[in-house]
Amino acid sequence: MRVRVDEASCQGQQMCSIAAPEVFGSDELGHATVLIVGDLPVELHAKTRRAQANCPEDAIIIEE
Amino acid sequence: MTTLEENAGPVNDPTTDFNIFDPEFVRDPYPTMEEIRESQCPIAHSGRWGGSWFPTRYDDVVAIAQEHDIFTSRDIIVVPRSAAAAEGPYAGVAAPPITSDPPDHHWHRRLILPVFAPQAVAKYEQSTRDLCNQLIDKFIAKGEADAGTDYAQQIPVRVIATMLGVPTEMADEFTGWVRGVLEVGLTDPKVRLESRLKILKFFQAQLDDRKKNPRENDLITDLLNSGDKYPVTDQYVLGVCNLMLVAGIDTTWSAIGSSLWHLAQHPEHREQLRANPDLWPTAIEELLRAYSPVTMARIVDRDTEFQGCPMKAGDRILMSFPAANRDPRQFEQPDEVILDREHNRHVAFGSGIHRCAGSNLARLELRVSLQVWLERIPEFSLIDPAAVTWAGGQVHGPRVCRVRF
Numbered sequence: 001m002r003v004r005v006d007e008a009s010c011q012g013q014q015m016c017s018i019a020a021p022e023v024f025g026s027d028e029l030g031h032a033t034v035l036i037v038g039d040l041p042v043e044l045h046a047k048t049r050r051a052q053a054n055c056p057e058d059a060i061i062i063e064e
Numbered sequence: 065m066t067t068l069e070e071n072a073g074p075v076n077d078p079t080t081d082f083n084i085f086d087p088e089f090v091r092d093p094y095p096t097m098e099e100i101r102e103s104q105c106p107i108a109h110s111g112r113w114g115g116s117w118f119p120t121r122y123d124d125v126v127a128i129a130q131e132h133d134i135f136t137s138r139d140i141i142v143v144p145r146s147a148a149a150a151e152g153p154y155a156g157v158a159a160p161p162i163t164s165d166p167p168d169h170h171w172h173r174r175l176i177l178p179v180f181a182p183q184a185v186a187k188y189e190q191s192t193r194d195l196c197n198q199l200i201d202k203f204i205a206k207g208e209a210d211a212g213t214d215y216a217q218q219i220p221v222r223v224i225a226t227m228l229g230v231p232t233e234m235a236d237e238f239t240g241w242v243r244g245v246l247e248v249g250l251t252d253p254k255v256r257l258e259s260r261l262k263i264l265k266f267f268q269a270q271l272d273d274r275k276k277n278p279r280e281n282d283l284i285t286d287l288l289n290s291g292d293k294y295p296v297t298d299q300y301v302l303g304v305c306n307l308m309l310v311a312g313i314d315t316t317w318s319a320i321g322s323s324l325w326h327l328a329q330h331p332e333h334r335e336q337l338r339a340n341p342d343l344w345p346t347a348i349e350e351l352l353r354a355y356s357p358v359t360m361a362r363i364v365d366r367d368t369e370f371q372g373c374p375m376k377a378g379d380r381i382l383m384s385f386p387a388a389n390r391d392p393r394q395f396e397q398p399d400e401v402i403l404d405r406e407h408n409r410h411v412a413f414g415s416g417i418h419r420c421a422g423s424n425l426a427r428l429e430l431r432v433s434l435q436v437w438l439e440r441i442p443e444f445s446l447i448d449p450a451a452v453t454w455a456g457g458q459v460h461g462p463r464v465c466r467v468r469f
Contacts, residue, residue, distance in 0.1 A: 011419040014182060014427075015409070018345045029174070030181035030424060053407050056126065056415045 001040045002063045003048050005032045009059035019054050020047035032059065068251045071112045079105040083112050084142060084359075084382065085251055090456030094399065097387040107373050114144040116361070116380040117373060118387075122395075122411070124371060125388035128362060128381060129415040135362040135381060136165050137418055142361050142382055142458045146253045154264040157299055159307035162360075162418060169417060171294040176304060176421055179227070179283060185425040188223055192429055195222055196436035204440060204469075208447065211328070211437075212465040216321035219433050223425070224312040228305060229282045230270060241266075242313045247455045260306075267305040271298060308422075315357050316426045318461020320433045322355035325462050326401060327434070328446045334438060336403055347403040348431050353410035354401045356386040357459050360414065385411050386460060444469035 003023060005016075012031045016024040023044055025033045040048055052060040068085065075081050078096050083089060089096050100108045101120035108118040119125050128135045139145060140162055151157075158164070161172035178184060199218050203209040221239050225232045243249075244259025274285045287301045327334055337343060364379040375381070389410045390398040396407075413420035420426070446452065447466040455463050 011416060012177065012181075012423075013413065013419055014424060015349070017182070018349060026182045028181060029177040030184075050406060054409045056409050056411050 001045050001048065002038065003034055003036075003040060003052075004061050004063070005034060006059045006061055007031070009057045011057050011059075013056055015054040015056065016051035016060055019051035020044065023048050024051060067253075071251075078110075079103050079108045080110065081112070082108050082110045082118055084118075084457050085113070090460075091454045093386065093456060093460065094390055097384065097390060101387060101391060107371055109373070113142070114380065116142070116382050117375065118382045118384060119371075120384055120387040120391070122388040122391040122393060125383055125385065126411060126415045128370070129383060129411070129418065132165065132417055134365050134368055136365050137163055137169075137360075138165065138363050139163070139380070140360045140362070141250070142359055142380075143250050144380070146257050150257055151261065154261060154302075157264055157306060158303045159310065160300055160303045161421065162307055162311065163303070166417070172300065172304075173417075173421065175287065175290055175294060175296075180421050180424055182424045185428050188226070188425070189428060189432060191226065192219070192223055192432045193436055195219060196433050197440070200436065200440045208466065208468040210464055211324040211444075211467050212321045212453075212463050215437070216317050216324060216433070216461075216465075217463075219320060220316040220426075220429055221313045223429055224308055227283060227312075227425075228270075228308055229279065229284060230266075238309060239313065242310055243455075245310050246314045246458050250457050263306055263309060264302060267302050267309075268298075270305070271301060311420075312422050312425070314455070314459045314461075316422075316429050318357035318455065318459050319352060319355065319426065319430050321462040321465055322357065322460075323351045323430065323434055324437065324467070325446070325452065325465050326351065326355065327438070328444055328465075328467050329449075330401070331443070333401065333403055334442065337434075337438060338442065343404055344431055344435065346405065346408075348427055348434075349408050349410060350401060350403050350405045351430070352412040352427075353389045353395070353405075353408055354399075355461070356389045356410070356412035357461050358412070358414075358420075359384050359386065359458055359460070360418070383414070385414060441469045 010031045016032050023036055025035045027033050052062055075083050075086055078100050097120050106121050107124060161169050164172040199215050203214055221235045222232045241259045241263050244255050249256025249259055270284055274288055278285045290296045360383045362381045362383060364375045364377055366377045368375050392398050413423040444467045447468050452462050453464040455461060
């Protein structure tokens with residue numbers, strides 16, 4: 001599983017970093033960044049899906 | 065149609081005649097929201113208070129928030145504003161970026177976002193914790209307190225004053241001005257105008273002072289000096305200060321107050337938080353969902369039909385984020401507070417380009433204020449549930465909320 005943030009959609013809600021702080025961070029403006037390059041460890045998959053589900057802007061894109 | 069007397073009278077059908085300042089709605093708006101949401105007319109309309117639409121379903125509120133081109137932010141207060149002429153030199157001062165539309169919205173927001181990023185607001189955690197402890201020191205020996213006026217009300221105003229570099233000793237005055245704009249003033253245009261002018265005159269003097277005596281690490285000075293990057297005017301900086309004061313105080317105070325009101329009645333939730341401190345971030349999101357304080361307005365740009373509703377240019381829409389966050393189509397058991405709720409796509413801070421700029425600061429203040437309270441006062445209850453008073457309309461939350469411990 002890989003994850004990225006659609007920068008055009010992200011509004012800095014930060015729901016992703018609350019759901020999965022190991023995976024998502026914040027840039028200077030408070031918009032989401034992905035902290036893990038490449039494949040996510042299996043133990044973070046569930047949290048990452050939760051981050052995607054909780055994003056009110058539909059800005060989290062998961063590739064499997 | 066701007067006073068309580070003109071808009072009083074019983075509401076027979078909330079889908080055609082809702083009254084956001086009806087005392088019962090102010091106290092407990094959720095049954096009315098549910099009645100509208102589950103009716104044939106989930107986007108209600110009322111002629112009261114100058115007329116407004118009231119979407120209550122999550123998908124509708126979010127769709128309107130995302131269509132910022134049609135549903136503009138040229139006015140975001142839930143009742144019509146006073147005549148500009150009465151505001152004299154301050155008539156053009158808005159509250160950017162919340163009142164801005166694209167394209168200016170982009171730089172209006174870009175300039176202030178960095179001070180509100182999670183890593184930027186983290187520096188206020190310890191001072192907020194100290195402030196909360198000092199407030200509790202004043203009343204803990206008494207065995208009772210007003211969780212509203214003695215605690216919740218006292219916190220955000222001081223945090224915001226610190227951020228703006230204005231005297232925290234003026235907290236009571238700031239609070240009075242903000243209530244004059246967002247609470248009392250919504251049903252009393254004279255109070256609203258007076259309060260608005262007090263805020264703007266105060267900040268104009270602060271701007272004048274910074275121009276003569278620029279300060280280091282000072283938000284107002286930094287904003288005034290941003291002209292090399294963006295077309296910054298005094299009016300913009302004045303508007304940002306206005307926004308930070310007005311939007312940063314009543315709102316978070318209401319969220320803290322509602323959360324304490326809830327925890328006072330739910331010992332099992334206090335115990336859950338004590339037993340599992342890792343739950344805090346998730347719990348804060350759930351309290352924000354269940355007790356979302358803020359309703360914003362949008363103004364329709366041009367005649368349009370939305371979900372079968374014929375909306376005219378200039379119509380006002382009340383963006384009920386509190387109603388959206390209780391929609392059973394989006395949230396299971398929406399009226400239950402489930403502190404470890406896994407799926408919580410709430411929009412307490414709005415959605416789209418106007419997502420609350422101060423959301424990370426609000427979360428920090430809410431978490432720290434509740435953590436400190438529970439550390440110092442682990443067991444507490446409402447003295448008289450019926451005596452709790454509420455503010456509503458634009459911002460919903462308890463005002464007088466006496467507890468014993």
